[in-house]
Amino acid sequence: xxxxxxxxxxxxxxxxxxxxxxxxxxxxxxxxxxxxxxxxxxxxxxxxxxxxxxxxxxxxxxxxxxxxxxxxxxxxxxxxxxxxxxxxxxxxxxxxxxxxxxxxxxxx
Amino acid sequence: xxxxxxxxxxxxxxxxxxxxxxxxxxxxxxxxxxxxxxxxxxxxxxxxxxxxxxxxxxxxxxxxxxxxxxxxxxxxxxxxxxxxxxxxxxxxxxxxxxxxxxxxxxxxxxxxxxxxxxxxxxxxxxxxxxxxxxxxxxxxxxxxxxxxxxxxxxxxxxxxxxxxxxxxxxxxxxxxxxxxxxxxxxxxxxxxxxxxxxxxxxxxxxxxxxxxxxxxxxxxxxxxxxxxxxxxxxxxx
Numbered sequence: 001x002x003x004x005x006x007x008x009x010x011x012x013x014x015x016x017x018x019x020x021x022x023x024x025x026x027x028x029x030x031x032x033x034x035x036x037x038x039x040x041x042x043x044x045x046x047x048x049x050x051x052x053x054x055x056x057x058x059x060x061x062x063x064x065x066x067x068x069x070x071x072x073x074x075x076x077x078x079x080x081x082x083x084x085x086x087x088x089x090x091x092x093x094x095x096x097x098x099x100x101x102x103x104x105x106x107x108x
Numbered sequence: 109x110x111x112x113x114x115x116x117x118x119x120x121x122x123x124x125x126x127x128x129x130x131x132x133x134x135x136x137x138x139x140x141x142x143x144x145x146x147x148x149x150x151x152x153x154x155x156x157x158x159x160x161x162x163x164x165x166x167x168x169x170x171x172x173x174x175x176x177x178x179x180x181x182x183x184x185x186x187x188x189x190x191x192x193x194x195x196x197x198x199x200x201x202x203x204x205x206x207x208x209x210x211x212x213x214x215x216x217x218x219x220x221x222x223x224x225x226x227x228x229x230x231x232x233x234x235x236x237x238x239x240x241x242x243x244x245x246x247x248x249x250x251x252x253x254x255x256x257x258x259x260x261x262x263x264x265x266x267x268x269x270x271x272x273x274x275x276x277x278x279x280x281x282x283x284x285x286x287x288x289x290x291x292x293x294x295x296x297x298x299x300x301x302x303x304x305x306x307x308x309x310x311x312x313x314x315x316x317x318x319x320x321x322x323x324x325x326x327x328x329x330x331x332x333x334x335x336x337x338x339x340x341x342x343x344x345x
Contacts, residue, residue: 005180006153013170013187014160020194021217024202026210033199040337044196045226046302047309047332049289051325052165054310055317056286062318072283079287083294089128092291093284100283 071103114245122252125231129223132288133257134264135281136164141268142275143168147175151269158265162258163221164285166190167265189326197225204232207242216247219254226292227253301343305336 024033033041057076058065065073079096086092137158144154149171157167166187173183197220205213228250232241241247275281297303309332316324 001174001180003150003153006150006174007156009170009180009183009187010153010157010160012184013166013191014157014162016188017161017163017166017191017194018218020191021198021220022214023195024199025205025217025220026213033202036337037199039340040333041196041200042296043302043305043333043336043340044193044200044329045222046293046296047305047336048193048325048329049222049293050306050310050332051313051328053286053289053293054314055324056283058314059317064314064317075283076286076290079290080294083291087295089288089291090131092294093128093132093287096287096290097280097283100280104278104280 069107071100071107074103075100115248118245118248119252122227122231122249122254123256126223126227126253126256129227129288129292130257130260132284132291133164133223133261135284136168136288137261137264137266138268138272138275139282139285140164140168140171140265141270141272142277143171143175144269145272147171149174154269155266158262161187161191162218162261163191163194164261189323192326193222193329194220197222197229201225201229201232203237204241204246207240208247212247216250216254219251219258221254221257222292223257223288224250224254299343301336301339304339305332308332308335 019027024031053076057073058070060072068074075096078099079092082088082095083092140154144151154171157170161167161170169190170183170187173186178186198217201220205216208216231249232239232246235241235244235246239246293306297306309328312331313324313328316327318324319327
């Protein structure tokens with residue numbers, strides 16, 4: 001792809017992303033958000049992030065791996081347990097990474 | 109002796125609250141660098157995405173698709189779809205922003221990332237809809253969280269782009285990304301509707317993972333939101 005292609009793609013994605021961020025804060029500020037939409041909004045980050053998390057645990061290089069010996073799946077479950085128990089981001093990341101390294105060393 | 113100004117106090121408080129999430133963002137920048145190097149994306153263009161797009165998953169997918177030789181339209185559509193969630197963040201946080209001046213709204217909107225949203229909405233929700241946010245200097249809180257993330261993100265992507273090729277893949281640093289998201293989502297699964305939304309989105313995204321252009325992410329997210337709202341309505345009636 002040409003340098004123009006790369007830079008124009010970056011600029012278009014960047015402008016649209018900024019427009020999304022501005023949308024309700026600045027551009028449609030006079031529009032009140034209807035009640036059903038407001039209640040639905042709390043599911044947005046939950047759904048968007050869950051859709052990113054699960055494939056990261058069970059899909060590697062385009063292949064589905066549901067084996068109970070899949071280190072990423074097991075380390076992900078460990079991290080979920082830590083997250084529920086501690087509600088602490090740092091503890092969850094450290095717990096999950098340690099579990100992954102340990103499992104990779106044991107199962108790798 | 110003078111007391112700490114409320115602005116400085118809120119700036120620091122925001123930065124401290126976002127600090128644990130920085131630990132997840134920093135390796136993300138390094139992973140981005142590794143991807144950029146293997147994709148042979150021009151380093152300057154790669155670094156510019158941190159300023160111009162400023163959304164980790166979209167930047168990562170951009171570099172990966174560029175390396176795969178994807179056409180221009182695919183690059184752009186994927187980025188635009190993947191970032192759609194920011195519009196919903198904007199709608200969710202907008203009621204709290206009305207007290208702030210126009211200039212602050214533009215600045216804070218630019219800093220509205222996944223991480224900043226998660227931290228700031230949690231703090232604002234705890235203060236309540238009636239809180240005098242402007243008087244409490246809470247725009248400085250948002251700015252502290254957002255700019256701390258901006259700084260760490262720029263440093264970590266720069267390190268990644270210029271030395272990232274040397275980090276061995278066996279360290280599995282990319283795993284810090286789903287771990288960060290896990291830490292954000294799990295404590296929010298407090299009722300049946302939230303759990304339903306998370307399970308639907310997660311499972312559907314796995315089942316549809318080989319749809320082209322990462323469409324599985326968008327489809328699964330929409331389905332998860334729909335299921336969450338449906339269960340929410342049922343719980344009320």
